[in-house]
Amino acid sequence: xxxxxxxxxxxxxxxxxxxxxxxxxxxxxxxxxxxxxxxxxxxxxxxxxxxxxxxxxxxxxxxxxxxxxxxxxxxxxxxxxxxxxxxxxxxxxxxxxxxxxxxxxxxxxxxxxxxxxxxxxxxxxxxxxxxxxxxxxxxxxxxxxxxxxxxxxxxxxxxxxxxxxxxxxxxxxxxxxxxxxxxxxxxxxxxxxxxxxxxxxxxxxxxxxxxxxxxxxxxxxxxxxxxxx
Amino acid sequence: xxxxxxxxxxxxxxxxxxxxxxxxxxxxxxxxxxxxxxxxxxxxxxxxxxxxxxxxxxxxxxxxxxxxxxxxxxxxxxxxxxxxxxxxxxxxxxxxxxxxxxxxxxxxxxxxxxxxxxxxxxxxxxxxxxxxxxxxxxxxxxxxxxxxxxxxxxxxxxxxxxxxxxxxxxxxxxxxxxxxxxx
Numbered sequence: 187x188x189x190x191x192x193x194x195x196x197x198x199x200x201x202x203x204x205x206x207x208x209x210x211x212x213x214x215x216x217x218x219x220x221x222x223x224x225x226x227x228x229x230x231x232x233x234x235x236x237x238x239x240x241x242x243x244x245x246x247x248x249x250x251x252x253x254x255x256x257x258x259x260x261x262x263x264x265x266x267x268x269x270x271x272x273x274x275x276x277x278x279x280x281x282x283x284x285x286x287x288x289x290x291x292x293x294x295x296x297x298x299x300x301x302x303x304x305x306x307x308x309x310x311x312x313x314x315x316x317x318x319x320x321x322x323x324x325x326x327x328x329x330x331x332x333x334x335x336x337x338x339x340x341x342x343x344x345x346x347x348x349x350x351x352x353x354x355x356x357x358x359x360x361x362x363x364x365x366x367x368x369x370x371x372x373x374x375x376x377x378x379x380x381x382x383x384x385x386x387x388x389x390x391x392x393x394x395x396x397x398x399x400x401x402x403x404x405x406x407x408x409x410x411x412x413x414x415x
Numbered sequence: 416x417x418x419x420x421x422x423x424x425x426x427x428x429x430x431x432x433x434x435x436x437x438x439x440x441x442x443x444x445x446x447x448x449x450x451x452x453x454x455x456x457x458x459x460x461x462x463x464x465x466x467x468x469x470x471x472x473x474x475x476x477x478x479x480x481x482x483x484x485x486x487x488x489x490x491x492x493x494x495x496x497x498x499x500x501x502x503x504x505x506x507x508x509x510x511x512x513x514x515x516x517x518x519x520x521x522x523x524x525x526x527x528x529x530x531x532x533x534x535x536x537x538x539x540x541x542x543x544x545x546x547x548x549x550x551x552x553x554x555x556x557x558x559x560x561x562x563x564x565x566x567x568x569x570x571x572x573x574x575x576x577x578x579x580x581x582x583x584x585x586x587x588x589x590x591x592x593x594x595x596x597x598x
Contacts, residue, residue, distance in 0.1 A: 196587035202489065203561050203586075204497035205568050215488050232490040234593040235562065236451070239496060241546055242563065243450030244457050250467055251445050254474045258441050 189223050198224065202231045298378065305379040309333040309342060319391055319411035328410045332359070332391055339384040343373055348410065350375045351395070358396045360404050361388035372400040390414040420446045430491060433481045441478055448492065452499045458563040459503035469506050473499040504565040549596045554589030557582060 192198075200206055201214045218224050308314070314335045321328035329347035334340075343359060351357060351374050359370040359382050370391075371382030393411040394404040424432060424443045432440030452473065457466040476498055484494050550558065556575070560566040568586065572579045 194587070196583035199587045199590050200568060200583065202493055202590075204493075204500065205561065219487065228489065230594055231590055232493045234590060234597050236490070236492045236496075237597045238546075238558070238562065238593050239451040239455060239492070242458075243454040246449050246453040246470060247463065247467065250470060251449065253467070254445065254471050255438065255442065257471055257475060258438060258478050 187217075187221075189221060192217070192224070193227050198228050198231055202228060202235055302378050305342060305381075308335065308340070309379070311335055311337070313337045317391055317413060317415060319393060319413045322409050322412050325410045328393075330393060330411055333379070334385060334388075339386055341370055341382045341385050342379045343382055344379050345373070345375050345377075348375045348393075354398050355395055356398050356400065357393050357410070358400045358404065359383075360392045360394065361385040362390040362392065363387055364389070367392065367404050369400060369402075372396070372398075388415060422446050426491060430484070430486070433478070433484075436478075436481075441474060444477065444495070445474070448495060451492070452496060455496055455563060456499050456503045459500065459565050460506055465506060466503075469499070469503050472502050476502065500562075500565050507565075546596060550589055550592050554585050554592060557585045558589040558593075561586060 197206075197210075197214060201211065206214065218228065309316070314333050317332040317334060319328075319330045319332060327347060328349075329345075331344045331346060333342045333344070341359070345357075348357065356372040356374055358372050360367040361370045362368070368385070368388075369383065370385050370388075373380045373382060391411070391413055392404065392409060394406070395408040395410060396405055422443065423446075424439070426447075429440055429443050429447070432443065434440075449470075453466060453470055456469045456473070457463070460466050460469060473495070477495055480498075484491070557571055560571050560574070561568065566574065568579065568582045571577075572582045575582075
């Protein structure tokens with residue numbers, strides 16, 4: 187670009203007098219950013235216009251200054267919040283929320299562990315019978331362990347290897363008594379031991395997949411585990 | 416008989432104070448530039464009460480929008496004088512104002528500098544008459560229409576019935592004459 191030609195065009199004078207439209211003004215500003223010679227020329231133009239204005243100045247009436255100073259809103263914030271402080275505050279709030287979440291989940295975990303320990307304590311009872319349930323032909327890899335306390339007849343199940351159930355289904359334990367299946371409770375695939383119904387006697391245990399809430403009779407096609415004692 | 420100006424801050428410090436929204440910034444802006452600004456405003460609105468109102472509006476606008484001032488785009492004075500001039504022009508073009516003032520024809524709009532008022536009240540004056548003598552008449556007209564009357568260069572071309580290019584050239588020549596004079 188021919189800098190001298192641009193300067194001679196008088197565009198900078200128009201710019202300094204606020205006579206350009208938004209687009210023209212943006213064009214000049216782009217050129218100003220690029221060419222120090224234009225910035226220097228503009229500065230000279232502005233300085234002389236400033237002198238011109240001062241030379242032609244008219245003293246305002248007395249009392250106007252007071253009027254103006256009192257109409258400027260008083261600075262309410264004396265200590266301006268350092269912009270960095272805003273970020274620091276936001277960060278610490280976020281950290282607090284995060285830590286609260288962490289603490290809650292830790293406490294929940296501790297609770298769970300305590301429950302597990304309690305359950306394990308119960309099955310340590312020498313009178314508890316441990317029955318490993320074997321997967322049937324259609325589900326050979328399925329695995330679960332039943333702990334049957336012979337004293338109080340309480341039954342707990344530990345799902346070692348069972349597929350996760352969906353919302354509409356649950357597993358159901360059956361105690362076979364004289365060839366007839368007796369409902370021993372429903373459960374889901376969980377890592378912790380689950381307490382089921384008391385079983386007074388059984389010749390075998392079976393686990394089937396049932397609709398949520400269990401069934402009156404086992405759905406034999408959906409049998410996962412079966413073991414005779 | 417003019418009041419002594421109490422200029423405490425340098426221009427840089429002044430800008431800084433305004434950025435930080437310190438009232439001292441407005442105080443110093445007034446001390447430094449109120450006369451120049453009032454001169455621009457008054458020549459456009461031609462009535463003291465209106466000029467006072469516009470002056471107040473201008474200072475408030477400067478205070479409120481100072482965040483948008485960018486030194487890389489021009490000097491502080493240019494920024495504030497454009498704010499003042501635009502507010503004055505808006506006032507003149509507003510309905511209320513039009514109803515209350517009579518129209519001035521072109522001869523009257525060429526500034527009749529009140530030299531008495533200037534020399535009495537403005538100790539900074541560098542001999543306005545002398546200044547004006549340095550400008551060629553056609554340059555003087557254009558400078559005054561643009562700077563002190565708020566005409567756009569297009570309006571000047573219409574009013575004086577000269578080509579736009581001529582307006583631009585004369586404006587540039589006028590500013591260059593000013594530069595020579597002040598340097």
